[in-house]
Amino acid sequence: MEEMKKFPNVFEEKKGRNIFYFIRTNDKKSFFEERVISKKGELFREVDPERSKLFASIAKGISQLGIKQDSKVLYLGASHGYTVSFLADVVCNGEIYALDFAPRVVRDLVFLCEDKKNVAPILDDANHPENYKDVVPKVDVVFMDIAQREQTKIFLKNCDMYLKEGGFGILALKARSIDVTRNPKDIFRITRSQLDVVMNVVDYRELAPFEQDHAVFVCKRKSSEPIDFLNIPSIVVDQKKNFLPRKEFSKPSFRKRH
Amino acid sequence: MSNFSILKERLMQETKVKISEAVGEDLMIVQAMNTIDELNKVLNSLSKRLREWHAYTLPELNHDVEDNEAYCRLISTKSYDELKDEFGKNTMGGKLSDEDIEIQIDIAKNITETFKMKDKLVLYVETLMKRIAPNISILAGSSIGARLIVNAGSIKRLAMMPASTIQMLGAEKALFRHLKTGARPPKHGFIINHPYVAAAGNSKGKVARILADKLSQCAKIDFFKGDIVADKMRKELDEKFKKE
Numbered sequence: 001m002e003e004m005k006k007f008p009n010v011f012e013e014k015k016g017r018n019i020f021y022f023i024r025t026n027d028k029k030s031f032f033e034e035r036v037i038s039k040k041g042e043l044f045r046e047v048d049p050e051r052s053k054l055f056a057s058i059a060k061g062i063s064q065l066g067i068k069q070d071s072k073v074l075y076l077g078a079s080h081g082y083t084v085s086f087l088a089d090v091v092c093n094g095e096i097y098a099l100d101f102a103p104r105v106v107r108d109l110v111f112l113c114e115d116k117k118n119v120a121p122i123l124d125d126a127n128h129p130e131n132y133k134d135v136v137p138k139v140d141v142v143f144m145d146i147a148q149r150e151q152t153k154i155f156l157k158n159c160d161m162y163l164k165e166g167g168f169g170i171l172a173l174k175a176r177s178i179d180v181t182r183n184p185k186d187i188f189r190i191t192r193s194q195l196d197v198v199m200n201v202v203d204y205r206e207l208a209p210f211e212q213d214h215a216v217f218v219c220k221r222k223s224s225e226p227i228d229f230l231n232i233p234s235i236v237v238d239q240k241k242n243f244l245p246r247k248e249f250s251k252p253s254f255r256k257r258h
Numbered sequence: 259m260s261n262f263s264i265l266k267e268r269l270m271q272e273t274k275v276k277i278s279e280a281v282g283e284d285l286m287i288v289q290a291m292n293t294i295d296e297l298n299k300v301l302n303s304l305s306k307r308l309r310e311w312h313a314y315t316l317p318e319l320n321h322d323v324e325d326n327e328a329y330c331r332l333i334s335t336k337s338y339d340e341l342k343d344e345f346g347k348n349t350m351g352g353k354l355s356d357e358d359i360e361i362q363i364d365i366a367k368n369i370t371e372t373f374k375m376k377d378k379l380v381l382y383v384e385t386l387m388k389r390i391a392p393n394i395s396i397l398a399g400s401s402i403g404a405r406l407i408v409n410a411g412s413i414k415r416l417a418m419m420p421a422s423t424i425q426m427l428g429a430e431k432a433l434f435r436h437l438k439t440g441a442r443p444p445k446h447g448f449i450i451n452h453p454y455v456a457a458a459g460n461s462k463g464k465v466a467r468i469l470a471d472k473l474s475q476c477a478k479i480d481f482f483k484g485d486i487v488a489d490k491m492r493k494e495l496d497e498k499f500k501k502e
Contacts (some may be wrong), residue, residue, distance in 0.1 A: 095262050103276065103277045103280035103281075106273060106276075106277060107277055110270065110273055110274065110277070113266070113270060114270075117263070118262070119266075120262070120265060120266040120269045120270070121269060121270065121273045122269060122273065123272075123273045123276045123277065135265060135268070135269060180434060180437060180438060181437050181438055
C-alpha cells in the first residue's frame with residue numbers, strides 16, 4: 001500500500017488487475033459497511049469509487065484536486081454523507097460544511113456529524129447561497145455534486161460567494177440531468193467553455209466505467225473579483241430539434257476512447 | 259472550544275429543528291400508499307403459493323374461486339370436509355394428513371388478516387386525503403389523488419407543477435422516449451384511471467388535458483388551504499363531457 005503523491009491520506013493498493021483505494025483514518029468505526037483494516041498501527045477505510053464521484057475522479061487519474069490536510073471545504077449535495085465521511089478523514093485538520101436540501105438524507109448526515117468532529121451539517125438550498133452566508137466562511141475548496149439542470153450556474157454562484165482567490169472549485173457534472181436528449185460529450189464541452197470564462201479549468205475527467213455520463217471539472221479561481229454572470233454563454237436548447245428523430249444517437253462514434 | 263466547534267453546535271441544533279419541522283401530513287400519504295403497493299405484491303405471491311399448495315388436495319376449489327381474498331377466507335373459515343362437500347364431491351385431489359391441512363389453514367388466516375390490513379390502510383388514506391387535499395379527492399377520487407401526490411413527492415411539489423406535468427405523471431417512460439427518439443408523445447399518466455378519461459373514447463387526450471388543468475388548480479388551492487371549489491368544477495365537467 002502506497003500513499004498517493006498528489007493526494008494526502010489517500011492510499012492505493014494494486015492486487016493483480018484491481019486497484020483498491022484506502023483513506024487513512026483514526027476512527028475504527030465503519031460508517032457504510034466498508035472494510036476497515038489496520039497496518040503498522042494505522043487504520044485505513046476502503047473507499048468504493050463507484051459510490052463516490054470524487055474518488056472516481058482520482059481513480060481515473062485526475063492530476064490535482066487542490067485538497068490539503070488543513071483545507072476548509074464547502075460540500076454541496078452531501079446526501080447521506082458517503083463521500084463526506086471519507087473527505088473528513090482526508091482533511092483531518094480542516095473543516096467541512098456539508099449541505100443538502102432534502103430532510104430525509106440530512107437525517108443520516110446529522111448522525112455522521114456526531115462522530116466526525118470536523119463536519120458541520122447545513123439543511124439549505126444550494127441555489128440560494130445567501131441563505132447560509134452567516135455560517136459559512138471563505139473556503140479553500142468548493143465541491144459540488146447535485147443533479148440539477150442549472151448546476152453550472154449554481155456552482156459559479158457558490159464559488160463567487162465562498163471561494164478564496166486561488167482556491168479550487170470541483171464540479172461533478174451529470175450530463176443527463178442538464179439535457180437528456182443531447183450528446184453528453186457536447187454538454188461537457190459547452191460546460192467547459194462556460195467555466196473557462198470566469199475560472200481556470202485545471203483538469204477534467206469523464207467517469208465512464210464508474211459512473212455513466214458524468215464528468216468532474218477542477219477549476220482554480222483567477223481573482224477575488226465578483227463573477228460577471230452576463231459573460232457566461234448559455235446552453236441553448238433548440239426546441240425545434242427536440243421534436244425530430246435524432247440521428248446522431250444511432251451513429252457509431254469512431255473517436256478513440258481513453 | 260474553537261470557533262468551528264461552537265459554529266458546529268449551533269448548526270447541529272438548527273438542522274435538527276429544521277428536520278423535525280419538515281415532517282408533514284402528506285408524507286404519511288406517501289408512506290401509506292407505498293405500503294399498500296407492497297402489501298399488494300406480497301398478497302399476490304402468497305395467495306398464489308397457497309393455491310398451489312392447497313390444490314394438491316382440493317383442485318376444484320382453486321378452479322371455481324378466482325378471487326384471492328374469497329379463496330383464503332373460505333379455507334380459513336370452513337373445515338376441509340365442508341369445503342369438500344361444497345366444491346368437490348368426487349375430487350381428484352390426493353389425501354393429506356391433518357397436520358398438512360392445519361398449516362395451510364394457518365397461512366390462509368394470515369393472508370386474510372393482511373387483506374383486512376390493506377383495507378384499513380385504504381380507508382386511512384381516504385380520510386387523510388379528505389383532510390389534506392379535499393379538492394383533489396373530490397375531483398379525482400382519493401386513490402388517484404394520492405397516487406399523484408406520491409409521484410410528485412409532496413403536496414407542495416404537486417402544487418408547484420404545471421397542468422401539463424400533472425397530465426404526464428406516471429407516463430415518464432413514454433415521455434422520455436418521445437423526447438429522445440421523437441416517438442409520439444403520451445396523452446395521459448395516472449389520470450387514465452379517472453372515469454372521465456376512461457369513458458372518453460377517441461377524445462381521451464382532450465379530456466385528460468382539461469382534467470389535468472382543473473386538478474392543478476385544485477392542488478394549488480389545497481396547498482394554500484383555500485375553499486372547496488371542486489364540487490362546482492365537477493358539475494361543469496360533467497355537463498361538458500356529456501355533450502360530446
